[in-house]
Amino acid sequence: MTFPDITPSLKSAMPDLRGRLLANESLAPLTWFRVGGPAQVLFTPADEDDLAYFLSKLPSDIPVTVVGVGSNLIVRDGGLNGVVIRLSPRGFGATSADGDIVSAGTAALDKRVAETAAAADVGGLEFYFGIPGSIGGALRMNAGANGDETKDVLIEATGIGRDGTKHVYDNAGMAFVYRNSGVDPSIIFTSARFRGTITDSAAIRARMEEVQAHRETAQPIREKTGGSTFKNPPGHSAWKLVDAAGCRGLRVGGAQVSEMHCNFLINTGDATATDIETLGETVRARVLAQSGIDLHWEIKRIGVAP
Incomplete structure (x- = not known):
């Protein structure tokens, strides 16, 4: 088009x-x-x-x-x-640490924020090392991993409104819930400040290595994927529900449910966006039929059909 x-x-x-x-x-x-x-x-x-x-x-x-x-x-x-x-890394990707506070532009990779914190002996942000996104997405989605979430470390976030005005939100003002924020979706986050805890450097590095090892052994990080596809329903793991519904390895066109981790969809090489979204909806339908649980997308889907 x-x-x-x-x-x-x-x-x-x-x-x-x-x-x-x-x-x-x-x-x-x-x-x-x-x-x-x-x-x-x-x-x-x-x-x-x-x-x-x-x-x-x-x-x-x-x-x-x-x-x-x-x-x-x-x-x-x-x-x-x-x-x-x-937002480009050049204009919005700077990171820095001052005492136990870490500041970052929202184009900064989550992993870079974890590294900035570690270099300053600031613990508590190691979970970002395993999240393959940027800080802007982490703020919007309350990104988390390994039991920790953005809401646990955020001090405040700055954003620009649709009319060009600047807004500052403290932690409560972000209205965080599981994998989401209650801030007006039209706000474009530009920077954030986080508070960790001064921690032994070796302990921080060990924790980051654990996070990375978990990703490498449990997730298809070297495939063309979009990360966790569905939110975990209360009391359940999405991947277990997908597996129980017989969807491991399921294909639609060039899209496939990962054999390694059932909550990941992958582009095997020639998938279209339609293939991937259709596969996701097929998985949702099978899980609903098998377990009665309605999975909700964690991956964002935007745009129009061709």
Whole structure:
């Protein structure tokens, strides 16, 4: 699908814009699944002020979607109309530590935040070492692993609203729940501050090695995948429900349920976004029929069908 090119009119209305606007840019290379259609406009802001300026000038009837590193994302094959915003590591990827506080831009990888904390002997953020995403996604989804979650360490987060205004949210203001935040979805998070505990360096490194070893032995991290597909229902493990429903190794087109971990879908090489989403819905239907439990997607699905 090709969308009408609206970049000339946007540039005309935003003469001081410093970021990059691209028309009909493929989003597949920006996702771990390596599938999906184009963005009508892909915008990469230079920094937080540039993002605020862009949003303040953008007509309110143009949809805005934010993508991070695409580690838990399916972009449908028809792509996305409106503007897709992707924060770059150069403008939003800085990390630092001061005492027991770690600061990060939201384009920083979760793993890098864990490494920054470890280098400063700050414990409590080791779980980020095993999450294949960025801090922006961690804030939006209350990302967690190995028994710890973002809500356990966050001090505050900063974001830009749809009208270009800046907002700051403390931990309570984030309204965290399991794998989600209650903050207005139109807010684009730009930075965050976390508090850990000064800890023995060797203990921190040992914990990070445990996290990495678990991922390598239990998850298909070298495949084209989107991470955990379904949320764990209360009192249950999603992968066990999928396995019990006979879905291990199930295929639709080029998409397959991982043989290693049943809560992971993989692109075996030539899958479309439709293949992957259809496979996920097939798994949900089989689990519901077998157990009576309705699985909910943890992977975000955006865009339109072709």
